[in-house]
Amino acid sequence: xxxxxxxxSCDETAVAIIDAEGSMLANQVSxxxxxxxxxxxxxxxxxxxxxxxxxxxxxxAALEEASQALGLTGGTLDPxxxxxxxxxxxxxxxxxxxxxxxxxxxxxxxxxxxxIAVNHxxxxxxxNLLAQPDLKPPFIFTLVSGGHTMLVHVRDWGDYRVxxxxxxxxxxxxxxxxxxxxxxGYPGGPIISRLAETGDPKAIDFPRALNRKGDYRFSLSGLKxxxxxxxEQETAAGRTIHLPDLAASFEAAVFxxxxxxxxxxxxxxxxxxxxxxxxxxxxxxxxxxxxxxLGRQGVRVTLPPRDACTDNAAMIAExxxxxxxxxxxxxFDIDADPNxxx
Ligand code: ATP
Ligand code: MG
Ligand code: FE
Numbered sequence: 001x002x003x004x005x006x007x008x009s010c011d012e013t014a015v016a017i018i019d020a021e022g023s024m025l026a027n028q029v030s031x032x033x034x035x036x037x038x039x040x041x042x043x044x045x046x047x048x049x050x051x052x053x054x055x056x057x058x059x060x061a062a063l064e065e066a067s068q069a070l071g072l073t074g075g076t077l078d079p080x081x082x083x084x085x086x087x088x089x090x091x092x093x094x095x096x097x098x099x100x101x102x103x104x105x106x107x108x109x110x111x112x113x114x115x116i117a118v119n120h121x122x123x124x125x126x127x128n129l130l131a132q133p134d135l136k137p138p139f140i141f142t143l144v145s146g147g148h149t150m151l152v153h154v155r156d157w158g159d160y161r162v163x164x165x166x167x168x169x170x171x172x173x174x175x176x177x178x179x180x181x182x183x184x185g186y187p188g189g190p191i192i193s194r195l196a197e198t199g200d201p202k203a204i205d206f207p208r209a210l211n212r213k214g215d216y217r218f219s220l221s222g223l224k225x226x227x228x229x230x231x232e233q234e235t236a237a238g239r240t241i242h243l244p245d246l247a248a249s250f251e252a253a254v255f256x257x258x259x260x261x262x263x264x265x266x267x268x269x270x271x272x273x274x275x276x277x278x279x280x281x282x283x284x285x286x287x288x289x290x291x292x293x294l295g296r297q298g299v300r301v302t303l304p305p306r307d308a309c310t311d312n313a314a315m316i317a318e319x320x321x322x323x324x325x326x327x328x329x330x331x332f333d334i335d336a337d338p339n340x341x342x
Contacts, residue, residue, distance in 0.1 A: 001083040003324055004062065005317035006107075008051045008100030009092025009120045010146065011042045014313035015062040017082075018321050022133060026065035027314045030054050037186045041176065048095035055103050079111035084329070086320025089117040090340030091147070097336035105332050116320045117330040120311075121148065121342045124277035126322075127304035127315040135275065135302050140265045142258060143342075144286075145278030146172035146187075149218045151261055152342060153269050157322070160342045163265055164216025171254060171280045174220040178227050178250055182243070192247045193283050199248030204230060206253035214268075216261055223253055255286050259293055266299055275302040282309035 001020040008014075011033065017026040032050045036042045060076075067076040087104035090097055108115045124143055128135050137157060143150040149166035169177065172189055179188025184195075206226050209219040227250055234241050262274060274294050280286060281304060291301050308315055323329075 001324070002066070002077075002081065003084045003086055003116070003317055003321045004059075004079075004082050005086035005118065005313045005320050006055075006059070006100045006104050007088045007120070007123070007311060007313040007316045008055065008096050009088045009090070010096060010311055011036055011047050011050075012311040013051050013054050013058050013100075014311060014316075015058045016313035016317040017062055017066040017077075018314070018317040020321070022129075022318065022321060024130070024314050024317070025069040026062040027312065028058050028062045028065065029312050030058050033187065040180050040186050042093070044093045044095055047093055048099055051096055051099035055099060059103075059107070079107065080113075082111060082113050084108070084114045084116050084320065084324045085111070086116040086118050086316055086323070088120045088123065088316055089330075089334060090120065090337035092120055092338060094336055094338040097338060101334065101336045105334075109332060114329040115332060115334070116323050116328065117334050118316045118319045118323070119340050119342065120316070121150075121340070122319050123315040124309075125152075125154070125275075126318040127277050127308040127312075128275040128302045129318050130308050130314060131305050132275075132302040135273070138269070138271050139273035139275060140262060140269065140271050141274075142262055142276045142281075143278045144171040144258065144276065144280035146170060146176070148278065149220075150342065151216045151265055153265065153271065162342060164218065164261070166218040166220060168219055168221040169224060171218075171220065171258075172278065174224050174254065175280065177224050181224075181228050181231060182241075182246075187279075189279060189283065192250065193285070195244050195247035196251045196285060197244070199242070199244030199246070201248040201252035203242070203245035204249035206230075206249055208253055208257050211257055211260060213264055216265060218257065218261070220254070223250070251283070251285055255289055258286065259289055262290070263294065263297065266294070266297075272298070273300045273302070275304075277304055277309065279310040282306045
């Protein structure tokens with residue numbers, strides 16, 4: 001019983017194939033970063049077009065990879081052998097989502113297998129199961145991605161109480177904007193994170209917004225402005241900016257708040273487990289901070305594999321596999337839903 005999953009919500013065209021036990025037989029990601037980098041961000045029109053161009057090839061590569069993993073001789077895996085087709089329905093860029101959804105419908109229909117719609121945000125949560133298959137609710141989950149910042153009390157699978165969200169920029173978005181303000185390129189997360197490795201997180205005292213107990217909302221636009229002001233002020237004074245210190249201090253301001261709110265949520269709900277997801281969860285400092293500080297409080301911390309934090313189809317396959325087990329299928333009349341929430 002193999003489930004194939006297709007992800008095309010943003011600028012990655014990804015396809016994964018998983019078996020009934022959760023072993024990943026194929027995990028293909030084709031990223032469009034190079035096509036968007038010169039514009040300093042994802043251009044929706046380009047994203048849709050690139051998905052159309054590569055999706056067939058990425059699916060073929062996944063079928064080929066799975067065939068090798070299964071040790072099939074004499075030809076590749078026949079799509080008719082699959083048990084279901086999972087696909088990201090939303091949230092994301094509508095034009096990008098439509099490509100994956102339309103392809104998945106046609107592919108499932110022609111193979112004569114059922115379709116399973118997957119929420120991309122639930123995918124980021126389920127990436128934790130790729131590292132820790134026995135993770136079980138209740139727990140606290142932080143989603144830190146390019147489009148979302150959410151603190152969630154996961155009371156059960158599918159029972160998500162969102163404790164707080166960002167009022168303005170998402171964490172990944174803030175990393176991208178700060179890198180852009182420094183002229184460092186796109187995406188900003190990995191660039192800032194590499195610079196921060198040799199910087200002093202206490203060098204610059206950046207603001208920590210909404211840093212009060214009981215308040216689970218986030219705000220990052222003030223921090224972003226503080227960084228931009230700092231750059232202008234130093235440049236005007238003729239001083240050179242120490243990029244590693246700036247990056248480390250920016251990270252510290254973002255992550256301090258993430259830690260405090262997560263810890264408060266754990267205390268308030270009585271949950272003893274914590275996990276995290278989304279592209280920013282690939283950040284080594286954030287990972288280390290949560291493991292050390294929450295670990296010291298006796299909380300069990302689960303982290304997704306680093307390459308399962310940014311967009312991928314393995315996490316979508318894991319959601320689809322569990323929906324398949326429960327017989328939760330979707331009709332062929334589903335549409336891409338760019339505004340889906342948890
Ligand atoms: P969403 O999942 O909310 O729809 P998305 O799919 O575009 O948004 P992800 O792919 O989950 O977002 O994450 C991308 C973001 O992660 C980018 O903003 C990127 O800068 C950030 N990111 C990636 N690696 C790191 C890192 N090491 N440190 C910090 N941020 C990172
Ligand atoms: Mg991306
Ligand atoms: Fe994402």
